[in-house]
Amino acid sequence: MTTTEVRVPLAARAIPFLPLGLFAALGASLAYVVRLPCRTGGWNDQISTYTNFCYTDIYPLYFDRQLATENPYFAAVPFDKQVEYPVVLGEVMQVFSWIARWLEPDQVAQAVRFYDLTVILLGLSLVAGVLLMAAVAGPTRRWDALWYAVAPAVVLAAYINWDLIAGALSMGMLLAWARKRQVLAGVLLGLAIATKFYPLMFVGALFLLTWRTARWRPFLVTMGSAAGAWLVVNVPFMVFAWDGWRRFYVFSQERGVDWGSPWLFFQNKGWPVLGEADVSTLGMASLAVLCFGIAVLTLAAPRRPRLAQICFLALAAFMMTNKVWSPQFVLWLVPFAVLARPNWKPLALWQLAEVWYFVAIWLYLLAQPPLSRDDLGIGDDTYFTAVWGRVITIGIMMAFVVRDILRPGKDVVRQAGIDDQAGGVFADARDRFTLASLTR
Template identity: 60%
Template structure:
C-alpha cells in the first residue's frame, strides 16, 4: 500500500513560512528591551530632570522634553495648537500617545517606546524577509547591534524604518499599491525614505518595468496626500513648519558642514549659501549613483542603490544625529553583508554616540573636566563619516565587479528587487558606444 503525503493547505503554508522568523522576532524584542533599560538612569533615576546628568549617563532622548516643549503636557494638538518640527507621521504618533498618557510625561515616554520597540521588531522581520531565507540572520545586525540599542529611543525614527522596510518588502512581493502606500507613510514620518523612490525609479529606467513603478507611485502620491491633507487644511502654517525648519536650519551636530564652519574652511564655511552647497553636494553624489545604476555592466541590486542614495543624503546633510544609524543599518547590511566592514562602521557609530554627549558636557563650564572638546569630538565626526564613505566605495566596487557580491551566489540575482529580479536590461548608458568601439 502506497502512502501519500498531502500538500499543506494555505494556512499551514503561511504558518510554516513564519516559523523560521520567530527566533528573530524574539531577539529583536530583546534588543528593544535592552534599549529601554539603557536609559534607566533617565527613566528610573530622574537624570532627565537634573541637567547634565542625562548626558553623563548617555540616556538623553527627544521624546521626554518635547512633551513639555511642544505643549503636549497642556493638551495642545500638534500643528494646530502646538508647533512641531516633524512630518505629520510623527505628529500623529505624538497626538495618539498624548491622548493615551493622561497628562503624564513618563507614561508618554513609555508608550512611545512600546510603539518604537514594536517598530523595531517589525523592521527586523521585514529586513529578514528582504534578505531571503539563506541570509535572514543578517537581520540580527538591526536587532542587536550596539549602536541600534544605544540610539533606539532618542527619537521616533524606528517608526519610519518599519514603514520603509515594509514598503520595500511589498515591492519585493510585487504588491505595488501596498508598496506605494507604505513608502508614502514612511516619507510622511521621516523624509529620508524618499531616496528609495529614487532608487526604484532608476532601476525602472534600466529595466523598463514602468507599469509596476507607476502603480506604486500613484498609490504613494495618493496616500501621502491623504496623510498630509487634513493637517494642511486645518493649519497650513503648522504643517509647513517641518519644511520651513529644514530649509532655514543652519549647520548642526554631527554634520561635516558643522566642522567646516567651526574651523572656517573657506567657501565651505559660508553659512549664507549652506543650503545651496548642501544641495549641490548631494546632487553630485546622486548624479554619480544615477550613472552607476544605468551604466554598470550588471544591473545593481535594489538594496545596493537604496543604501548608496541614503548614505549620500546623510553624508551631505546639514545635521547627522546619532540615531540616524537606525536609518542606514538595514540597508548597509542588505547592500553588503560582510561583517568586518560593518563592524568597523559600528565602532565609529558607537564612538560618535558617546562623543556627542561628552561634547555637550564639555561645553558646560561647571562640568567641562568631565567632557571633551572640539578635537576629540570632530575626530569622532570624521571617523563615522569616513566609515560610511568607505562602505559606499565597497558597495560601488561590488556593483562594478558583481563576483565580489556575497549576495549573488547560487544563481541569485536580486531577491529583494521584485519585478527587477532577472529582468533584462532595456536601457544601459554607454552600451552602444562600447559596441561601436569593439566593432
C-alpha cells in the same frame, strides 16, 4: 482545502522568523535598559542625562512642544514651539499625549507615561522592521537581519527619537516591492515619507532601475500609490492647520548646521568661512553630485545593480551631505547597509565608529555652554574624530558596494545564485537602456 491544510504551511513559514523576533525583542529591551537612569529622574538634570548617556527627545518634547496641553498642529502656539515633524509622527505624539493625560493627573508623570507608551510602539516597530528585513533578505540570508536587531548602535540610538517607525514602513515597502505588490509598496512608501523624510531617497533608486529595465508600469503604479497615501494623511492638515503643517518644511529649510554634520567641522575650523546659506548651497550641490554619480553607476554597471545597493548609496549620500547628522540616523542606514553588502568586517568597523560618536556627542555637549563642564566633557578635536569616523567608515562601505556593482562576481548575495532578493519586477529583468547602449 481544509483550514488545517492552510494553517500548517503558514506556521511552518513563520517558525524560522521566531528566533529573529526574539532577538529583536531583546534589542528593544536593552535599548529600554540603557535609558533607565534617565527614566527614573535623570531627565530633569542635563548633566546626569549626558553622563549616563541616556538622552531622548521623547521626554522633553512632551513639555517643549506643549503636548501636555495642546494639539501639535492646531494649537495657537509660537511657531518655534510647534512640532517639527511630518504629520504621521505628529499625530502619533498627539494620541499618546492624550492617553498619558488620561492616565496621569501630574504632568511629570504624564511625560514619563508618554515616554513609556512611545517606547512600546518603537520596540514593536523594531521587531517588525527586523522581521520584514529578514523576509526581504530571503531564506539564504535571513540571519543578516540580526544586525538590525541587536547591533550596538541600534540599541544605543533606538529611543532617541521616533525613527524606528519610518524604518518599519521602509522595510515593509521594500518587501511589498519584492513581492510585486506595487500598490501596497507605494502606500507604505508614502506613509514612510509622511513619517520621516529620508525614504524619499528610495524614489530615485526605483527610478534609476526602472530606467535601465523599462519596467515603467510598476514604477508608475507605486509612485501614484505613494502620492495618494501621502496626500490622504497630509491634505487635512494643509487645509485646516497650514502653519502647523508647514513647520517641518520651514524648519528643515532654515535649520543651521547642527551636531554630527561634517559641515560643522569646516565651520568650526573656518576652512573656509561658511555661512548658513553657503552650507545649504554646498550641501545641495554635494548631494546632487553624489546622486549624479550613483545614476551614472547604475546605468553604466555591467550588470543591473540590486535595489538595496542603490537605496543604500542614495541614503548614505543624503546623510553625509546633510546639515545635521543626529546619532539616531544610524537606524536609517543599518538595514540597507546590511542588505546592500552583508559583510561583517566593514559593518563592525562602522558600528564601532557609531558607538564612539554616540559617546562623544554627549561628552562634547557637557563641555559646551550653558553647562561648560570641561572636567566632564571633551573638546572640539576629540569630538570631530567621532564625526569623521562615521564619514570614513560609511565611505568605506560605499566603496565596497560600488566595487560589487562594477564587479558583480564579488557580490556575496549574487554568489548564492540570487539576482536581486528585493528587486521584484527588476529581478532577472533584461536591460533596455544602459550608457553602453548609447555608444553602440
